[in-house]
Amino acid sequence: MPLDLQQELNPEQYIAASTINGPLLIIAGAGSGKTRMIIFRIAHMLEQGIPQSSIIALTFTNKAAREMTARVRELTGKRLSNLTLSTFHAFGVQVLRSHIQHLGFKKNFSIYDQSDKISLLKEVARELNITADQVDFYETANIFSAIKTGRSGWTREIESLKPMYQEYQEHLQVYNAVDFDDLIMLPIKLLEEHPEVLEYYHSRFRYIMVDEFQDTSLAQYRMMKLLSAESRNICVVGDDDQSIYSWRGANYLNIVQFERDFPERIEIKLEQNYRSTRHILDAANGLISHNENRKTKKLWTGIEGGKALELYYPEDELREADFITEMIKTLVMREKYRYHDFGILVRTNSLTAVLENGLLAENIPYRVSGGQSFFQRKEIKDVIAYLKVIANPDDDMNLLRVINTPRRGIGKTTLQKIRSIAEEKKYSLYSTISALRWATDAPITAKAKENLEEFIGLVEYYRERILTGKKMAETTRSLINRIDYWAHLLQEHSTNDKVARWKYKNVGTFIDLFERWENDPDNLDPNIYTYLNRISLITRDDDDQDEKGKVNLMTIHASKGLEFEIVFLAGVEAHLIPHARSVEEDPNNLEEERRLFYVAITRAKQKLYMTSCLTRRVMREITESGPSPFLQEIPAELIEIHQPEEDLDPEEVADMFAAMKSKMGK
DNA sequence: CACTACACATGCACG
DNA sequence: ATGTGTAGTG
Numbered sequence: 001m002p003l004d005l006q007q008e009l010n011p012e013q014y015i016a017a018s019t020i021n022g023p024l025l026i027i028a029g030a031g032s033g034k035t036r037m038i039i040f041r042i043a044h045m046l047e048q049g050i051p052q053s054s055i056i057a058l059t060f061t062n063k064a065a066r067e068m069t070a071r072v073r074e075l076t077g078k079r080l081s082n083l084t085l086s087t088f089h090a091f092g093v094q095v096l097r098s099h100i101q102h103l104g105f106k107k108n109f110s111i112y113d114q115s116d117k118i119s120l121l122k123e124v125a126r127e128l129n130i131t132a133d134q135v136d137f138y139e140t141a142n143i144f145s146a147i148k149t150g151r152s153g154w155t156r157e158i159e160s161l162k163p164m165y166q167e168y169q170e171h172l173q174v175y176n177a178v179d180f181d182d183l184i185m186l187p188i189k190l191l192e193e194h195p196e197v198l199e200y201y202h203s204r205f206r207y208i209m210v211d212e213f214q215d216t217s218l219a220q221y222r223m224m225k226l227l228s229a230e231s232r233n234i235c236v237v238g239d240d241d242q243s244i245y246s247w248r249g250a251n252y253l254n255i256v257q258f259e260r261d262f263p264e265r266i267e268i269k270l271e272q273n274y275r276s277t278r279h280i281l282d283a284a285n286g287l288i289s290h291n292e293n294r295k296t297k298k299l300w301t302g303i304e305g306g307k308a309l310e311l312y313y314p315e316d317e318l319r320e321a322d323f324i325t326e327m328i329k330t331l332v333m334r335e336k337y338r339y340h341d342f343g344i345l346v347r348t349n350s351l352t353a354v355l356e357n358g359l360l361a362e363n364i365p366y367r368v369s370g371g372q373s374f375f376q377r378k379e380i381k382d383v384i385a386y387l388k389v390i391a392n393p394d395d396d397m398n399l400l401r402v403i404n405t406p407r408r409g410i411g412k413t414t415l416q417k418i419r420s421i422a423e424e425k426k427y428s429l430y431s432t433i434s435a436l437r438w439a440t441d442a443p444i445t446a447k448a449k450e451n452l453e454e455f456i457g458l459v460e461y462y463r464e465r466i467l468t469g470k471k472m473a474e475t476t477r478s479l480i481n482r483i484d485y486w487a488h489l490l491q492e493h494s495t496n497d498k499v500a501r502w503k504y505k506n507v508g509t510f511i512d513l514f515e516r517w518e519n520d521p522d523n524l525d526p527n528i529y530t531y532l533n534r535i536s537l538i539t540r541d542d543d544d545q546d547e548k549g550k551v552n553l554m555t556i557h558a559s560k561g562l563e564f565e566i567v568f569l570a571g572v573e574a575h576l577i578p579h580a581r582s583v584e585e586d587p588n589n590l591e592e593e594r595r596l597f598y599v600a601i602t603r604a605k606q607k608l609y610m611t612s613c614l615t616r617r618v619m620r621e622i623t624e625s626g627p628s629p630f631l632q633e634i635p636a637e638l639i640e641i642h643q644p645e646e647d648l649d650p651e652e653v654a655d656m657f658a659a660m661k662s663k664m665g666k
Numbered sequence: 667c668a669c670t671a672c673a674c675a676t677g678c679a680c681g
Numbered sequence: 682a683t684g685t686g687t688a689g690t691g
Contacts, residue, residue, distance in 0.1 A: 138678055248681065348679050370681085411668040445667075539681060557680045579679055596680085619677070
């Protein structure tokens with residue numbers, strides 16, 4: 001049955017979905033049916049006879065990519081093995097897998113995440129005799145990222161970090177490892193410096209789409225521009241008002257740049273909102289109109305009426321949690337809402353703990369997104385580190401992680417000696433150790449040498465088996481037994497074997513996941529490299545078990561793209577939103593903070609409750625808290641304000657104090 | 667020389 | 682709560 005685009009879409013969506021040639025800029029407001037339009041656009045292209053292999057659609061998260069693939073498959077009923085629908089980073093990995101040898105890396109390269117990166121920086125600092133109190137590694141990592149992606153250059157104040165940067169880059173090369181920024185920058189390098197690579201991608205991808213365009217970085221923009229240089233069939237979809245990732249390099253000015261680079265573009269605005277009531281939308285419009293750097297647009301909705309927004313002033317964060325849980329219970333009971341109809345949004349992750357406690361105390365089922373991802377857990381990272389060393393023995397960071405996990409009698413002194421040899425010869429640790437086996441004058445004790453040989457033997461034995469690509473999960477299980485990881489956990493948590501058991505269970509779950517992936521018939525290329533690349537790209541918001549029947553607790557950032565019948569926005573306070581640190585860093589961030597508030601409001605379909613605490617405990621200290629200045633930018637008639645109770649007599653204060661104390665005690 | 671226990675500081679806004 | 686650095690032990 002052919003698609004009837006005109007029937008399925010509104011007039012603007014229809015033009016957006018049916019215009020497939022030439023550059024196209026789509027400004028899609030919150031809740032305007034953007035994803036649906038994209039799905040139909042892809043389906044329409046396929047129906048027009050464009051081969052799957054010519055289409056590439058780039059998204060921001062794996063989750064979005066997965067959902068879109070599923071929906072296109074559903075709509076077209078086609079198998080989509082040749083359609084490229086992935087994140088920029090996953091596409092980058094794909095490019096590197098095929099062409100990285102041009103850049104002096106081997107195909108079995110490791111991908112370093114933020115924590116690997118920081119370990120490497122520490123290692124580099126050690127070698128340059130820089131101590132931890134001289135540099136902030138976290139900050140340095142961010143500076144290096146900005147340098148690498150071309151967001152900033154070497155200014156005088158950071159010039160002293162230059163040797164460290166060079167050393168960092170050299171180490172990556174020796175370890176045959178790339179960091180997250182390299183996943184974008186190295187493909188750009190390949191496209192720019194190797195004409196045959198550029199030609200290959202030009203002839204392959206004739207139709208390019210980019211979703212969440214407002215969140216693309218300068219580097220990603222360059223990549224996408226390179227890809228579309230020849231065909232000029234480039235469609236970008238975004239909303240400048242929802243650009244909230246500038247700290248990760250996102251630059252909504254790419255929208256302006258696009259208009260310059262593609263003057264022949266067609267521009268379409270999707271302004272009908274299908275999500276929220278008038279009240280909510282008017283509040284959002286009122287707020288965002290205070291931003292100066294934006295494309296003018298006016299969202300409208302056909303959903304009339306609705307209720308006013310409500311603002312409460314709880315005494316402190318414990319009362320805030322009480323208020324929210326009470327309200328949820330009441331609404332579930334009286335108005336037959338389900339738990340999954342509620343979203344509780346916060347500006348920072350640290351605010352979730354108290355709210356979580358409140359939900360727990362009231363037996364309200366909930367799920368938190370964010371926090372540590374499964375793959376970031378220590379015990380999982382240990383197993384992954386073994387696999388990474390097996391896949392790429394030159395990967396020093398992961399080798400250092402596993403060489404003494406569990407303890408095998410290879411201590412500081414021995415390692416220090418090997419490190420200095422490795423550094424001198426510009427070898428990886430693994431090759432240094434391997435070479436040491438034959439050396440008669442090795443400057444290490446016989447015992448240490450024996451231990452090292454045993455370790456190398458272990459890696460080699462498992463490497464051989466894993467690289468066959470058969471029964472990899474089973475082999476991993478055997479490895480975990482062989483090193484007696486269970487004993488290691490027990491010893492590490494000698495006071496609390498519950499923790500040890502829990503962690504061991506996680507390891508089991510990880511291997512089961514690996515096994516399922518390995519045996520998936522849709523998986524065309526089950527080998528250790530593709531698996532490691534895949535899990536390196538998984539981020540925290542990617543768990544797709546969208547559990548029904550649970551209240552959703554998350555940061556505003558994590559809520560982008562989601563919607564809830566009822567939204568609670570907690571901590572609507574002066575130093576939290578706009579976040580003090582953000583504005584302090586750069587006053588221009590104020591507009592981004594406002595966009596963040598805008599995103600929060602527009603998640604709500606029917607009702608928005610906001611809470612602003614009078615006092616809040618931040619790291620031991622109780623601080624006074626004022627309401628967020630953004631509240632005044634929402635038209636007053638849209639908000640119902642519940643003033644705090646004032647002039648408490650001393651007795652009441654004492655009672656409150658006691659109540660607070662007893663709460664904190666549990 | 668490896669390993670343990672203990673003191674001590676940090677907690678890194680958002681992925 | 683967590684990691685990191687250090688002094689003491691076998």
